[in-house]
Amino acid sequence: MSIHISAKKGEIAKVVLQPGDPLRAQYIAENYLENAKLVSKTRGIFYYTGLYKGKEITVGASGMGFPSIGIYSFELFTEYEVDTIIRIGTCGAYNTDLKLFDILNIDKAASESTYAKYAWGIEDEILPHQGNIFSTINETAKDLSLNAKAINIHSSDIFYRKDPNTPEIATKYNCPAVEMEAFGLFANAQHLGKNAATILTVTDIIPTHEKISADEREKALNPMMELALESAIKSL
Secondary structure, eight states: OOSSOOOOTTSSOSEEEEOSOHHHHHHHHHHHOEEEEEEEOGGGOOEEEEEETTEEEEEEOOOSSHHHHHHHHHHHHHHSOOOEEEEEEEEEESSTTSOTTOEEEEEEEEOOOSHHHHHHOOOOSEEEOBSSHHHHHHHHHHHTTOOEEEEEEEEOSOSSOSOOSOOHHHHHTTOOEEESSHHHHHHHHHHHTOEEEEEEEEEEETTTTEEOOHHHHHHHTHHHHHHHHHHHHHTO
């Protein structure tokens, strides 16, 4: 077991789906995996391993922000020899070019964060997905007749901010939406030579204050979850 994950060696699959929310990890395990076993619940961060269409998959939470996903993804890649992590989460759109329920397959993540610089000496403001899993997701989306838009994302340390305008870095790198984890995941994967992707569902349109309701969220996120699961088993 690692410092923050109490699963034993061999209890974590080679491919991990990482939502931010532990309860979303539980939902996926209970609704999509066969013979799902809770292999870690340290700090209330649930990790389950089970079978999806006969192939072993782990789903477990990352928490929120670079420090949290930085810890969990690093321990998965190094202590449990995970090959691929697919982050699945939600994001807010900076403009109305994106619509509620849109599914995004993230090409690159741009950030003002110093996470990559001080963790791994990576100076870049924008980092790409790592490995072949991004292409697998694109192909799988076509097979499922889903429109997964390949775009850049702004990965921010900040959820609440004084200035309501779109941050300069998002404009600079053509990022139409914002979330808080992809840049940290991509940095870890780049440093360690691992595979990493991020699939997001648009749940908020920031300028119009449109939001997916709490009741809609569970059903709204199912297509993203299914895309991630189908892509995961193709990578094995």
